[in-house]
Amino acid sequence: MWTPSGPRQPLFSERGSWVRRLVIAGFVLVALCGVAEAGAIAVVAHPGVEVDDLSFAELRKIMLADRQFWSTGQRITLIVRAPVAIERTTLLERVFKMSEAQYRQYWVAKVFRGEATDGPRVVVSNEEAVDLVSVLEGAITIVDAVDVPEGLKVLRIDGHLPGDPEYAFN
Amino acid sequence: MRRWVLLLVVTLVIASAAQAADDPDQKSYPSLKIGGFSDFNFFASEEDEGDRGRSGFKEGQFVLHFVSEVADRIDFFGEVSMTAREEDDFKVELERGIIKYTHNDRFKVSFGRFHTPINWWNTAFHHGQYLQTSVARPAMTRFGGEFIPVHFVGAQAEGLIPSGSHNLKYIVGLGNGRDEVISQGGDAGDVNSNRAWLVNLSSKPDYAYGLQYGGAYYSDKITLEPAPGVFEEYDEAIVSCYVLWNRETPEVIVEYARVEHEGEDTGESFTSDAYYVQLAYRLPQLNSKLKPYARYEKIDVDEGQTVFGALMDRQGYLGGLRIDVVNLFAVKVEYRHQRTEDDPYVDAVWAQAAFVF
Numbered sequence: 001m002w003t004p005s006g007p008r009q010p011l012f013s014e015r016g017s018w019v020r021r022l023v024i025a026g027f028v029l030v031a032l033c034g035v036a037e038a039g040a041i042a043v044v045a046h047p048g049v050e051v052d053d054l055s056f057a058e059l060r061k062i063m064l065a066d067r068q069f070w071s072t073g074q075r076i077t078l079i080v081r082a083p084v085a086i087e088r089t090t091l092l093e094r095v096f097k098m099s100e101a102q103y104r105q106y107w108v109a110k111v112f113r114g115e116a117t118d119g120p121r122v123v124v125s126n127e128e129a130v131d132l133v134s135v136l137e138g139a140i141t142i143v144d145a146v147d148v149p150e151g152l153k154v155l156r157i158d159g160h161l162p163g164d165p166e167y168a169f170n
Numbered sequence: 171m172r173r174w175v176l177l178l179v180v181t182l183v184i185a186s187a188a189q190a191a192d193d194p195d196q197k198s199y200p201s202l203k204i205g206g207f208s209d210f211n212f213f214a215s216e217e218d219e220g221d222r223g224r225s226g227f228k229e230g231q232f233v234l235h236f237v238s239e240v241a242d243r244i245d246f247f248g249e250v251s252m253t254a255r256e257e258d259d260f261k262v263e264l265e266r267g268i269i270k271y272t273h274n275d276r277f278k279v280s281f282g283r284f285h286t287p288i289n290w291w292n293t294a295f296h297h298g299q300y301l302q303t304s305v306a307r308p309a310m311t312r313f314g315g316e317f318i319p320v321h322f323v324g325a326q327a328e329g330l331i332p333s334g335s336h337n338l339k340y341i342v343g344l345g346n347g348r349d350e351v352i353s354q355g356g357d358a359g360d361v362n363s364n365r366a367w368l369v370n371l372s373s374k375p376d377y378a379y380g381l382q383y384g385g386a387y388y389s390d391k392i393t394l395e396p397a398p399g400v401f402e403e404y405d406e407a408i409v410s411c412y413v414l415w416n417r418e419t420p421e422v423i424v425e426y427a428r429v430e431h432e433g434e435d436t437g438e439s440f441t442s443d444a445y446y447v448q449l450a451y452r453l454p455q456l457n458s459k460l461k462p463y464a465r466y467e468k469i470d471v472d473e474g475q476t477v478f479g480a481l482m483d484r485q486g487y488l489g490g491l492r493i494d495v496v497n498l499f500a501v502k503v504e505y506r507h508q509r510t511e512d513d514p515y516v517d518a519v520w521a522q523a524a525f526v527f
Binding site: 055057060061066067068069073075097099101102104105108109111112113114117118 | 203205207235237238239243245247266268270272274275280293294296298300301330335337374376379417418458494497498526
């Protein structure tokens with residue numbers, strides 16, 4: 001194709017083809033990192049919660065309301081995603097080892113026995129979850145790590161944070 | 171002037187509404203929630219009155235459950251049942267009425283009418299048939315039964331004991347104990363000046379998720395009136411223990427209880443035992459809706475005992491299938507092969523639809 005100043009130069013020269021390949025590889029690498037980070041689940045709590053690290057067993061007891069208070073005496077407020085969300089599925093499959101039906105029956109029984117007055121608060125988005133956790137003292141939830149805003153407390157699980165190789169929710 | 175007052179009032183109303191909208195945790199007390207359980211049955215049994223077998227539809231209990239946050243850390247739990255009776259009417263009963271203060275995980279105190287925490291089944295399943303796997307409760311913990319005191323009127327303290335991964339929980343109770351009709355609790359006062367007391371310890375260890383075990387000790391003085399104006403008193407001691415694995419793949423429940431009675435005047439002592447073993451397994455097929463189960467149970471009443479009126483030796487087994495048709499609605503089909511004393515075994519089939527509403 002001719003330009004007013006002469007024929008159009010090819011976009012990449014022979015040496016430029018290597019540059020192109022490196023640029024494309026770089027974009028792919030960045031994209032893969034982004035996908036991996038989006039899959040990490042973080043356990044977040046209200047900034048006033050005086051806990052930085054929970055064992056996996058302790059997390060289970062808290063999310064099943066077998067433990068209902070932080071050590072400071074502050075009541076724990078549970079916030080969970082509505083069904084089908086990956087965060088809820090992670091809780092059911094990896095923490096509770098329950099099906100959705102078993103989880104519902106668990107909470108019916110919990111309230112019926114007088115062990116709790118209500119089930120957890122159910123939210124339909126991670127934005128709603130982090131909004132509530134940031135204002136409700138004692139609140140705890142699990143969300144995608146990329147949705148955790150500045151200032152919210154991310155709890156270590158067995159000493160590990162999202163992204164650590166030994167993190168429980170990798 | 172009036173205009174400024176009106177403007178101030180409107181401003182205050184709008185500000186209150188805005189504050190309520192901005193505060194997601196604003197609670198109003200009391201906050202009453204009502205739930206319900208019920209069931210409907212069909213049965214066919216060789217047990218009969220006279221020479222006829224018995225079969226037919228049977229209304230299960232209609233149960234209303236009340237939960238209310240009365241104030242911060244003070245809650246009320248209530249359970250009212252309506253039971254069809256052979257007299258062609260319904261018996262209405264306050265099964266549980268409990269006001270509870272929760273200080274923290276280690277200390278909660280409550281007052282009212284409880285299901286006695288003398289064994290696991292009695293506090294796990296209450297009057298909601300939907301929650302239990304089988305159609306029938308084990309004979310040792312049957313409502314209206316005499317073996318253990320199913321209801322307890324008094325006070326109870328409970329909480330977690332710092333115990334690391336063992337997750338120990340305690341319950342201590344003090345109450346009225348059994349009434350003159352020993353299948354009933356002392357709702358209108360104790361029949362004697364001796365309060366019943368109990369201690370319950372249990373564990374849900376971290377190292378075995380799904381495992382739970384525990385035991386209880388109960389002590390009371392029973393006063394019976396076998397004839398008008400004639401009173402007999404017995405010291406009662408009940409020891410129980412249980413172990414269960416409740417992950418449904420499998421579900422294993424084993425409970426045992428021993429009841430000892432000693433006559434205060436006669437010095438005679440009687441010891442009766444009961445136990446059951448229940449197995450179940452939720453199958454993966456059909457979206458895990460099917461859970462077959464089986465149970466063996468036995469009650470061995472001390473011969474010559476004079477405390478239990480209608481209670482007799484009982485043993486047998488049952489097997490069935492629970493189908494969780496949809497969430498909170500289950501159908502159960504159960505076959506029973508049981509006998510009383512040395513009588514021949516009696517067969518029965520039950521079908522039940524149990525649900526939450």
